Amino acid sequence: MKRALPATPERRPAFDPSSAIPVTETRFARLELPPGGFRLEKGGVLPRVDVAYETAGTLSPERDNVVLVCHALTGDAHVCGRRRWESAASGWWSDMVKPGGGIDLDRYFVVCANVLGGCMGTTGPSSVDPGTGEPWGSRFPEITVADIVDVQFLLMRQLGFGHVHAVVGGSFGGMQALCFAVRHPGFADKVAVIASGPSLTSQALAFDVVGRNAIEQDPDFRGGDYYGGPRPAGGLAIARELAHITYLSGEMMKKKFGRRRRDAPQAGGPIFEVESYLRHQGAKFIGRFDANSYLRICGAMDDFDLEKQAGGSLAAAFAPVKARALVVALEGDWLFLPRQSEALAGGLLAAGKDVSAFRLDAPSGHDSFLIHTGELSSVLAAFLLREPSRPTAAIDPDLVRDYEALERMLPQRARTVLDVACGDGTLLDFVARRRPELDGTGIDLSVPRAVRTLRGGHNVMLADADAGLSAVPDDAFDCAILSESLQVMRRPDRVLEELLRVAPVAIVSFPNFGMWKIPAALLFGGRMPVTKRLPYRWYDTPNIHLCTVKDFLDLCRDRGIVVEETLHLSTLALSKILNRLGAKNLGSSRVIVKIRRGASGANPRQP
Numbered sequence: 001m002k003r004a005l006p007a008t009p010e011r012r013p014a015f016d017p018s019s020a021i022p023v024t025e026t027r028f029a030r031l032e033l034p035p036g037g038f039r040l041e042k043g044g045v046l047p048r049v050d051v052a053y054e055t056a057g058t059l060s061p062e063r064d065n066v067v068l069v070c071h072a073l074t075g076d077a078h079v080c081g082r083r084r085w086e087s088a089a090s091g092w093w094s095d096m097v098k099p100g101g102g103i104d105l106d107r108y109f110v111v112c113a114n115v116l117g118g119c120m121g122t123t124g125p126s127s128v129d130p131g132t133g134e135p136w137g138s139r140f141p142e143i144t145v146a147d148i149v150d151v152q153f154l155l156m157r158q159l160g161f162g163h164v165h166a167v168v169g170g171s172f173g174g175m176q177a178l179c180f181a182v183r184h185p186g187f188a189d190k191v192a193v194i195a196s197g198p199s200l201t202s203q204a205l206a207f208d209v210v211g212r213n214a215i216e217q218d219p220d221f222r223g224g225d226y227y228g229g230p231r232p233a234g235g236l237a238i239a240r241e242l243a244h245i246t247y248l249s250g251e252m253m254k255k256k257f258g259r260r261r262r263d264a265p266q267a268g269g270p271i272f273e274v275e276s277y278l279r280h281q282g283a284k285f286i287g288r289f290d291a292n293s294y295l296r297i298c299g300a301m302d303d304f305d306l307e308k309q310a311g312g313s314l315a316a317a318f319a320p321v322k323a324r325a326l327v328v329a330l331e332g333d334w335l336f337l338p339r340q341s342e343a344l345a346g347g348l349l350a351a352g353k354d355v356s357a358f359r360l361d362a363p364s365g366h367d368s369f370l371i372h373t374g375e376l377s378s379v380l381a382a383f384l385l386r387e388p389s390r391p392t393a394a395i396d397p398d399l400v401r402d403y404e405a406l407e408r409m410l411p412q413r414a415r416t417v418l419d420v421a422c423g424d425g426t427l428l429d430f431v432a433r434r435r436p437e438l439d440g441t442g443i444d445l446s447v448p449r450a451v452r453t454l455r456g457g458h459n460v461m462l463a464d465a466d467a468g469l470s471a472v473p474d475d476a477f478d479c480a481i482l483s484e485s486l487q488v489m490r491r492p493d494r495v496l497e498e499l500l501r502v503a504p505v506a507i508v509s510f511p512n513f514g515m516w517k518i519p520a521a522l523l524f525g526g527r528m529p530v531t532k533r534l535p536y537r538w539y540d541t542p543n544i545h546l547c548t549v550k551d552f553l554d555l556c557r558d559r560g561i562v563v564e565e566t567l568h569l570s571t572l573a574l575s576k577i578l579n580r581l582g583a584k585n586l587g588s589s590r591v592i593v594k595i596r597r598g599a600s601g602a603n604p605r606q607p
Contacts, residue, residue: 021089022081022098022105024054026121031154038151044141048130051155052121053077053113056097057105066161067103067384068152068188069093069112070169070176072370073243073297074289076120079112080105095373102377103168103384111159115176116151117143117296125292126227136292138224143296145304149179153187163187166384167323170194170369171336172297175304178344182306185322192326192383194376195333195362195369197340198306198314198347204335207246208298211239215291224292236291237282244281249332249365314347315473324354324459326383328376330362330369342471345461350473354439356383356454357471358462360447378451388457395426402509402590403430405567406483409507409594414478415439418503420465420495421485425453432458441477443469466490469498477503484590486510486552487545493555500561500597509592512568513546549591562598566591 029051031038037047054077059065069079071092080097082089089098097103097110114122117140125140156164167188169177174196181191200208218235220226248256257274264271310317325348329341338359345357360375362368369376395403407430410417415438419428422442432440441459444450453460461471465482466489480503482495487510489495499506547555549568556563570589 020099021094022056023084024056024078024081024091025084026052026054026077028052028121029155029158031151032158033154040141040147041144042142044143046123046141049116049123049151049154050121050127051113051116051123051151052118053111053155054079055109055111056080057107057109059109063161064165065108065386066164067108067110067166067168068156068161068164068180069097069103069110070152070167070173070180071112071115072169072171072173073301074285074294075173076118077112077114079110093370095371096377096380102373102380104381107386108165108384111156111161113152113155115148115297117148117293117300119290119293122151124290125224125296126290135227137227138292140292140296143300145175145179145300146183148300149176149183152176153180153184156187164189165386166190166192168192168194168380168384169196171196171366172301174336175301178306179304181321181323181325182317185320188323190326190384191321191323192328192380193341193344194328194380195330195336195341195366196344197336198317198344199304199308200302201337201340204246205302207242208302211242212295212298214238214242215295218291221291224295226291231286232291233286236286236289236294237279239294240285240289241278241282244278246335247365247367249334249363251332252364314343315350318348318351318353321348321351321353325356326379327355327357328369328379329357329359330366331359332362332364333366333368335366345471346473349471349476354459356441356459356461358447358450360462375447379447379454382451382454385455385457389455395430399426400430402483402569402592403427405569406481406507406509406592407431407434409565409567409592410435410438411479411505414505416441416477416479418443418472418477418480420469420480420482420499421488422449422453422458422460424449425456425458425460427481427483428453428458429456432456465495465498468494469502472502474501475504478505479503480506482506482508484509484511487513487547489545492545492547493559496555496559496561496595500595505564505594505596507592507594508552509590510547510552512549512589512591552591552593556593556595560598562596563593564596565594567593 031049031051033049037045038049039045071079075092078091080091080094097105099105103110114120116122117124119126125136127136129136164187167177167180174193177191177193180187215221215232215235218232220230221232221235226232253274257277260273261270262273262276264276306317307314327341327345329338331338345355348355358379362372364372417438417440419440419442422428422444425442428440428442431438442453443461443463443465445464447462450460450462463471480499482499486492486508553563568591
């Protein structure tokens with residue numbers, strides 16, 4: 001028998017990149033409905049409900065790694081991967097849902113279903129009414145976001161998933177995720193809401209109203225009973241063009257199109273590039289979507305109003321929520337404004353829920369969550385981790401002593417703590433190990449540091465403390481911490497006021513610039529000192545307010561803040577002697593002060 005020759009480079013098969021892309025296929029389920037059919041929130045009844053869905057990834061033996069993804073307004077079940085006949089990924093969120101992605105298919109089993117009222121395999125207006133044998137058309141009843149969510153909930157239970165690790169949704173999918181958290185509070189451990197809100201703004205509603213009018217006034221619409229004849233393609237295309245205007249930021253429109261023109265012989269001459277883009281989007285849309293589905297789903301989105309449903313209070317709306325929440329806003333999004341995400345985070349905090357909130361740069365506006373997924377992927381990956389990822393690197397011994405002292409100052413009855421300017425979450429990690437009953441939340445303005453804190457299992461908010469803590473309601477926490485950051489704040493006085501607004505007690509630590517080494521360095525060396533605790537030269541230091549212990553106590557007195565306890569820390573022998581002699585402003589290299597609110601105009605009790 002001849003031995004097989006080793007393969008030569010010429011004989012090796014070329015690498016097929018499509019082999020790394022998961023292959024998905026659409027499946028269909030007929031829901032097991034109670035007698036009388038599926039009763040809708042607005043009074044209609046569907047005798048039969050079919051649902052199209054897709055799955056990707058590997059289900060764990062414990063079945064505890066399921067992530068349900070809710071699609072946006074005109075999406076479908078094909079969230080990721082490629083069809084068997086395709087060579088490239090064609091899922092609408094393939095950049096996010098993939099091996100190693102923000103929703104990592106090496107870790108999670110992903111399910112995505114086409115929504116009720118859709119036209120991609122789930123029962124909707126174009127489906128056959130079993131009672132007549134004809135398409136539902138205009139007789140298809142009105143639906144709500146709650147109906148859409150209930151259908152997905154029934155599907156998941158029928159598939160054997162009565163509980164999931166997370167529900168994730170962007171835009172209209174974010175509304176569904178919110179509804180899941182409120183309507184089925186024990187269903188998911190985590191809920192991620194991206195570029196969404198508790199309701200549409202009046203401006204967003206206005207675009208929907210004009211889009212609906214364009215469809216309904218199309219002569220081929222015929223009241224919604226157009227199946228078997230011409231379809232209202234013109235009206236549906238205009239509705240889509242209007243929607244696409246809201247998906248891109250003004251800056252992206254300017255960068256991508258400006259006022260440039262392009263030749264369009266079919267239009268009788270040159271047209272604006274933005275016009276060509278919108279026409280292209282409208283033409284694509286009419287080939288894949290149904291006008292009646294668009295009207296029903298838009299109607300559900302327009303009616304969604306969590307605040308109104310709960311009597312005008314988001315905190316009341318979120319009272320049933322059990323899931324840990326992530327809220328992500330996109331800068332430049334004017335369909336779902338960042339302030340709406342801020343309101344969601346504030347409502348969840350006011351209701352005493354676990355919530356993390358990020359406001360990310362988004363060059364494309366609303367559509368950025370689909371097409372610019374870099375930062376969002378890292379945030380979502382950190383949030384979805386089933387076990388916190390805490391580094392075991394040693395902490396500087398001086399820092400350990402500071403943290404131990406700070407931890408001892410925390411009120412014994414405290415259950416929630418806010419760490420402002422939390423950095424990478426090292427202090428929260430330390431406190432969590434010593435006080436596991438405490439729920440820690442961090443605030444930082446760096447995305448990488450905030451993501452690291454999130455990976456550690458803590459809640460975190462991406463925000464600039466100097467700009468105020470507007471997303472945090474009054475008394476949302478039992479204690480607030482500002483560790484080694486007072487000196488880098490532009491307005492330390494306002495930051496202190498904010499700390500004592502969001503919590504009745506605060507602990508502040510800072511380097512003491514009155515310590516003897518600093519004036520000695522100036523007196524004898526003529527230069528600003530560089531030390532282990534202050535390792536910056538004068539030109540690159542982040543420290544912009546160089547205060548002493550006395551300066552801080554004077555500020556507290558001026559603001560009517562009560563000083564409950566002060567610790568003067570130092571590791572140098574001379575400093576310790578000075579502290580024992582009472583010259584603490586000269587001896588202390590670092591100071592930790594516990595403060596609380598005082599009556600207006602009252603002087604603080606001196607330590």
